Amino acid sequence: MATTDTAIIGAGPYGLSLAAHLDAAGVPHQVLGTPMEGWRNFAPPGMLMRSDGWSTSLYAPQRGYALQDYCALRGIRYQPIGMHLTRETFIDYGLWFQQQLVDDLRQVDVVDMRRVDGMFHLALSDGTSIVARRVVLALGLKGFEKTPPVLQGLPREFVSHSCEYGDLEWVRGKDIVIVGGGQSALGLAALMNENGGRIRVLAREPVVTWNNKPQNNRSFISRLIRPDGRIGPGWRAHIIAEWPFVFRAFGAQRRKQVVNSTWGPSGAWWLRDRVVNQVDVSVGSQIRHAAIDNNRIVLQVSMKDQQSQLEADHVIAATGFKTDLSRHAFLSREIVQSMSLQDGVPELTRHFETSVRGLYVIGPASAYSFGPVMRFIYGAKYAAPQVARHILKRYRHDNPAPRTTPAAATPEAVANQADH
Ligand SMILES: Cc1cc2nc3c(=O)[nH]c(=O)nc-3n(C[C@H](O)[C@H](O)[C@H](O)COP(=O)(O)OP(=O)(O)OC[C@H]3O[C@@H](n4cnc5c(N)ncnc54)[C@H](O)[C@@H]3O)c2cc1C
Incomplete structure (x- = not known):
């Protein structure tokens, strides 16, 4: 072996x-x-x-x-x-x-x-x-991958997770609902829309958050106040990125809280123009029930205070x-x-x-x-x-290195080493 x-x-x-x-x-x-x-x-x-x-x-x-x-x-x-x-x-x-x-x-x-x-x-x-x-x-x-309970157990033909793509050719002409309000949901929505799908995004959050475009020519003072961190702007993101061993010194509860609360769902700045006014996005939405009927997936959705019914060929859980x-x-x-x-x-x-x-x-x-x-x-x-x-x-x-023994220093050993 x-x-x-x-x-x-x-x-x-x-x-x-x-x-x-x-x-x-x-x-x-x-x-x-x-x-x-x-x-x-x-x-x-x-x-x-x-x-x-x-x-x-x-x-x-x-x-x-x-x-x-x-x-x-x-x-x-x-x-x-x-x-x-x-x-x-x-x-x-x-x-x-x-x-x-x-x-x-x-x-x-x-x-x-x-x-x-x-x-x-x-x-x-x-x-x-x-x-x-x-x-x-x-x-x-x-x-x-995490899928909301209401979508679990439905046939894979009708429900999948955002991590499963892959090729997007199949979306052409299809009604697709994407669940989620973060980068995965918004990124897939843009790509699927551009590949000829009819896309609707259902986001639980009350608004879609877009990240600002980073500025390359900011002044020294501006950078000092809000540095460009490697994983996000600002001092908090900078510290999280550069000192992971300091983070580890916190108690387990505090660490968990920070991980769960840092950076909620948002979309990258370069995605905004490919989604806003291009894709139907419903914020404040939650799927209450899902069932297959007549080869379509039928969703009961609460949007803000209203209930509505949606039908689609496929639902994608972009839910992290x-x-x-x-x-x-x-x-x-x-x-x-x-x-x-x-x-x-x-x-x-x-x-x-x-x-x-x-x-x-x-x-x-x-x-x-x-x-x-x-x-x-x-x-x-x-x-x-x-x-x-x-x-x-x-x-x-x-695997300790072999100790140098007095024998290794004999004239024969030195001669042997010189021969190699
Ligand atoms: C859609 C998407 C976009 C992302 N974009 C970014 C981004 O722009 N920037 C960023 O920093 N992070 C991004 N991330 C997060 C990103 O996944 C991680 O930062 C990064 O991939 C982690 O690297 P890794 O090596 O841990 O995991 P991975 O890149 O996922 O590699 C792990 C590998 O382990 C393999 N594996 C699993 N089980 C087994 C097994 N039993 N036997 C053998 N191999 C196995 C997997 O197949 C996989 O190839 C993104 C994540 C997603 C889902």
């Missing part, structure tokens, strides 16, 4: 950034997953990245692998702020990063993981298995994600129980380690420990070196 020191499950921005750091540190490792799969399969073609150029890099310990470097290499116009970065360019960049820096990668899914005698045994989708001393879960948002590691069926029950999850979320040490020794969690699932920055690609800048340092320390402890 194959063995490695550290298995990284997931080959998105977090998994690839960590692999680049472990590689540089000389820790044997194996990435298990298809590179940038989440972005290739679950984000719609034509989507623009919400984050700015300067916060959409994967992270390597050496210079030359940031998004800016890739753009320079390919002749793509790069802007730190206000860049229209397409999903396609970001995927190409992620694949390039992987090809340059991450050799030890197998394009497989992990289908089962359990602990045997202090080691992790992983069964893979190609029928093989691997044993690792340490495992890092870098699983992104896959499996954590809820981290719950127990939903990952490949994790053994023993591992899930040992992680002592609180509401599906593990409490992590300052090295991103769970209560299971040698099991780490990075990416969005670490947000309750390290703050909202971990929901963004930018968080990999902190997570990757921090975890790599800790794993290197443990690896050195488990």
Whole structure:
């Protein structure tokens, strides 16, 4: 059976950034997953990245692998702020990063993981298995999609989640209802409208919030009062982005409160003109009942104080994600129980380690420990070196370098060394 020191499950921005750091540190490792799969399969073609150029890099310990470097290499116009970065360019960049820096990668899914005698045994989708001393879960948002109860249990032909797109050709001529008032809902609404669908957005919020266009030429004073943070404007966003370890020092309750209340649903500035007066948006709306009738989905909706009935070919829940590691069926029950999850979320040490020794969690699932920055690609800048340092320390402890013995200094040994 194959063995490695550290298995990284997931080959998105977090998994690839960590692999680049472990590689540089000389820790044997194996990435298990298809590179940038989440972005290739679950984000719609034509989507623009919400984050700015300067916060959409994967992270390597050496210079030359940031998004800016890739753009320079390919002749793509790069802007730190206000860049229209397409999903396609970001995927190409992620694949390039992987090809340059991450050799030890197998394009497989992990289908089962359990602990045997202090080691992790992983069964893979190609029928093989691997044993690792340490495992890092870098699983992104896959499996954590959240659908309102009223839409649960209806046939997939009529109801899906925003993370499932993919190709948008099928929407042409169809009546589509999109539930949600944030970036996923508004972004999909614009793309589906442009692909010939008849789109209606049902937002629970009383108004749609649009982010302001960032200004590139602000004065020093203006920047001092409200700095351009990597994940949002203002000091609060700046602190959240740059000091995740300070965030971790707060109590669990306070951290949860901050994560749940930071940045409600909103739309990116560049989306506004593609939605306002282009797509029918009903604010203050809630679906009360949904049923299939005559091959259509029929919704009873309360809008402000009025009740109305809507019909559509398909409803998309753009209602976000809820981290719950127990939903990952490949994790053994023993591992899930040992992680002592609180509401599906593990409490992590300052090295991103769970209560299971040698099991780490990075990416969005670490947000309750390290703050909202971990929901963004930018968080990999902190997570990757921090975890790599800790794993290197443990690896050195488990594999001490052979001591220099007096015998090694004999003339024969010196001569032998000189021969090599
Ligand atoms: C529509 C959308 C748009 C977004 N836009 C932005 C943005 O513009 N900027 C930003 O910073 N963030 C954005 N985000 C958030 C973004 O998802 C995260 O910031 C980022 O992808 C996290 O990287 P990751 O490596 O943790 O996860 P991912 O990129 O999701 O990678 C995790 C990988 O793990 C794989 N995996 C899961 N289970 C297994 C298994 N059992 N075996 C093997 N592999 C497995 C998945 O297939 C996936 O490829 C967006 C999210 C969504 C849904």
